Every structure is written in C-alpha cells, then in structure tokens.
Amino acid sequence: MAERTLGWIQNPSSFENLKNVVSVFDKNSDIYKEILNTKLPKLVKDLDLQNKLISELEKDPLEMDYVLLKGHGIKSGQKRADAECSGIVQAAITTQGGRAYTDDWTADGFLRWGISIGLLDYDTEKDTVSITKLGEKFVKSNSEDPDKEILISAFLSYPPAVRILTLLENGDHLTKFELGKQLGGLGEAGFTSIPQDLYIQAIELAADKDKASIRSNTEGSADKYARMISGWLSKVGLVQRVTKEVSTKIGNIEYKINIGHSFRITLLGIKELKRARGLSSYPKTDKIVYWQMLATKGKDRDYIRNRRGHIIKAINNRERNLENIKSYLLENDIKENITTIEDELKVIEAIGLSLKHSRNGYVIDDNIIKLEIPRTKISKTNVLELKDKVRNKLKYVDHRYLALIDLAYDGTANRDFEIQTIDLLINELKFKGVRLGESRKPDGIISYDINGVIIDNKSYSTGYNLPINQADEMIRYIEENQTRDEKINSNKWWESFDEKVKDFNYLFVSSFFKGNFKNNLKHIANRTGVNGGAINVENLLYFAEELKSGRLSYVDSFTMYDNDEIYVGSFTDYSNVKIAAEEESHYSI
DNA sequence: TCGGATGAACGATAGAGTAG
C-alpha cells in the first residue's frame, strides 16, 4: 500500500486551477486534450516517462496512477526550480511565473484537494485516482454560480471546512492563528500553530525593516491550513475576510497590530452549515474521512491514524462511554488509557467531525464515508509512549502542550520548540516573558516579580550534552545582563526584562540531558555567580503542572536552580523520576 | 497579499557488499 497523506492541503487556492486538475479526468475537456496532445509531448523530456504518461491518459476507464499524476521531485543536486515536468497534474497548472507546469508538491496539493472534497476518488489499494459524479458535474459546469453551488456542497463534505465554519458560527471574528490553534492535530507534529501574542511581540520588537518579513514568514502549518480553507470559503461566500486588530501586553505596554488573515461567518455560511447538519429539509451531507487524513507526520503517524480511526468507528452513530471506547480499542489491539482517549476525542472534533457528549457517553453523528482502517498491527515509538505517559499525569496543564515532547525530540524543530516553551511559561503559566531567539540574543526570558530566568532551548532526538561552547554562550548572556552595556551588545535584549527583576537564573531545556552537562552547569555558576539548571521536557511539563495546580508557588520555584538537573520530585504518584532519568537512553530513539 | 515555491528532513527502497 502506498504511503499517502490526504485531507490537509497547503498550496492550492485557485478554483480555476482546481477545475483544470479535475478536467484531466474528463476525456472531452479541452484541458485533457491539450495535456495529451501538446503539453506532455513538449514538456516531458524523458521519452519513456512521456509514453507512460500518455498511455495512462488514454486508459479506459480513466483511473490513473497517483505517482504518474503527481510526478516526482528532482534528482539529487538539482534545484527544485530546474525540475522538469514529470506528472500529468503538473502539466495542468500554469505557474505564477508563467511556466507551463508546476512542481510535484503543488500537484500533490491539487490532487489532495480534489480527493478531500469529493471531486475525485482515491483507491487506497491500487493507489489510483478517478473522477466522481460531483467532479464530472464540476467540469461540465461553465459559469460561476453553478460552480459555487457545487463547491459549497463539496466543502461541506470536508470536515476541516466544517470545523472552520463551526468555530466562526457564533459570530466570533478569528485570525488564522486563532483558527489554526483549534484545527486538526492541535499543535502536534504536522499541525504547528504560532501563538498569536508571540507573533505580535515579534513584530513589535523587530526593527521596521524586519517587520514585513516576520509577517509573511511566520505561519505554522495549521495556521496555513486555516488560511487556505477560510480563503476557499470566502470565495464561495460562506465566510468573509475582515482585518482584525489584535493586542498583547509586553510589560505594562499594550501593543496592537492588524492581522489581515481574519475571518467572520456570513449569513449564507450559517444557513449552509445548518443544511450540512441536516437541520432543514435537506439530508445531512456525507463526510469524507480518509484514514490518511487522521495524522500527517512523524514516526507514529500510522499508529495514531489507527488509534483515531478506531475511536471514530467506535462511536460513529453509536453512543459509548470512555470505558467502552477503551475496550473497543483493546479489541483492535490498541491499549490506551482514558486520558489519551479524551485527548483524541478533542482532536477528532478539531478535525471537523460532529462530536456530541451526553451523560451516557460520546457519539459522532456524521455519515462518514471513505474511512477504511488497515489491519496491519503497528506499535508506538518510545516518544509517543512518553507523551501518553505524561498526558496521563497532567490534570491542570492544557494537553496541547504535550506537543513540546514531539518538538523536543525533533532536531529540526528548534525554533518551534523555543516558541512553544515560552508560550507554555507565559500563556499557560503566570510568568511574564518574551521569546527573543535571534542572533546574539537568548532564546527567551521569563520573570515573576523580582526573579528572572534566561532560557536556552535545544531540540535533539538523541539527547543534549550541553557542550562547552553553548555553556560559554550562556555565560556571555549572563554577563551582558549583569553589565548591561550597550557597547557590548547593541541589541540590548536585557531591556525586555521587567524593571523590577533583580535576581536572575538560567535554564536549559531539551528532550533529555546526557554526557558532561552537569560539569558545564557548575562551570557557568562558578564563572558568573548565577545559579541555573537543566530540565528535560518531561519534567518541564510536570513543573508546569505543579505550578498550575498550586502545589508549588512561583516564588518557591526559583529555589530549584542549584546548578543541576531539575526534577519535579514532589510530583504525586511519580516515584520513578530518577529511574526514568537513568534510563534516559530508553527515550533516545 | 495570494497562491503557490523552495530547501531540507527523514523514511523507504534498491543495489552493493559480505558473512556464513
């Protein structure tokens, strides 16, 4: 079975191009003829491939191979911009720069789009795509209003679009960040969302020349999904794009910026949403839920897809309580605790399914089509084990922050790890703070009353040994903060500390610590006279839990920096902290 | 900004190498 991801679409937005792509599956369309007779012979240099693509297009019925539709990427060493046309769908789209074909990723996006909203149909076994009745109708329609009508019903069969409409339903005016945060995997890998107030802070603290690029370059995947879906919905009149003024406080000053990617529902949107739910005389709209849309990224992708898929099956049009869902999962070789199931239900809701909760349990009352769960048994990795273990211990901290575990172990996610760590400390907890994180600035700082902490984040899949150059960098920051001399560092990052902060500590945060890090912690303290510590992501979350539950006071929390690794030992029901630390290699996959 | 475009991470896979 081919590895595919469906349901989440990054690039496509133009209805015209969407129609071109669906038209590829209609032998009578002009696009079909042009691709077959002109574009492929001209654009595909590799003659073997050209013949393959042409004979694929001449098949009857027209059920085409996903790989040949999408095409492939580049040979190693090549630039993407130099890639030749290698797929049928690539040839269906003329690019922004005026090139006669697009790249494999955008082609993949258009295929995903057509499949996800039911204009195209995907066969998981054969890895092929064909056109649906609705797709045929879309290709044949040749004016704007019927197009819109078809697309509205297509979008209403796409759960993430229903999710966006539902979030806006009560009249809220939401930005792409506010929507993205509540869409899909809720912050997990593949669904990153930028915390809005950190975005505002970043723009406000940046030099004028940098503001525009921060605006255009700071966008998580989920934020982007929200922007694209809202964009489609606004083109068919279900939502309206209205600039929103948002604000946040840094210190005692309130900063305001405008975010253009903000949306409201329209009257038509409310009406169509009701119709999709079957609340009028219309029948309920079927929901297209491919197994391939239940998770998108990471080693545990297939395991999570199965877990979510079985939970959906368990309660689709049948009410079950948590215990019964748990046993249903067990029958399908998935052993999970209640907390995990509760969190998964939130994700299922955030994907856009209609989850109802009553005294007797949970039910999804959508008519779900296309959901087929493969029978192969998959076990979870140690990172997911850790995540689910910590999940079970967090009663106060929002489980969204479990994403920190993914990020800490994902060596490529350093920036997001910094952002989400500061987000946890200032938005979920009561610290004041800022994420700094540019060159010659610490990753972030936090404070509470007179106490301040300089924070350094490092995401590493195999653990962090705090090398001496990183320790020296921390020493430099501590000394810069002590002398506060503009001549030494002109960016004056220390001014982001509240004025009353007098006592300072430092902190390293990573997946887990190993090697010589303890000596380097002591080295930092000896050199600067400032005490600090290192905390692994697991204990960071327990630390947050202790603070949020009130079992640990903010003032007392500053006594924990004693130039060693910080364990949250007082944690109830957690007697094996030390053991877990000694077994750290256990999580170092 | 809109509507994609890009470089890169990382898993999958095929072919080369090798122990037995």
Added chain:
DNA sequence: GCTACTCTATCGTTCATCCG
C-alpha cells in the same frame, strides 16, 4: 555459487516556513 542479511546511496514524501 548462493542465501540472508547489512550497509549505503539515492529516491520519494512531507513539511515549515518563504516569497515574487
């Protein structure tokens, strides 16, 4: 010479920001 396994180079998939 052959099988079964490992090791490596390349390929394919999918972001997570980037950008004309």
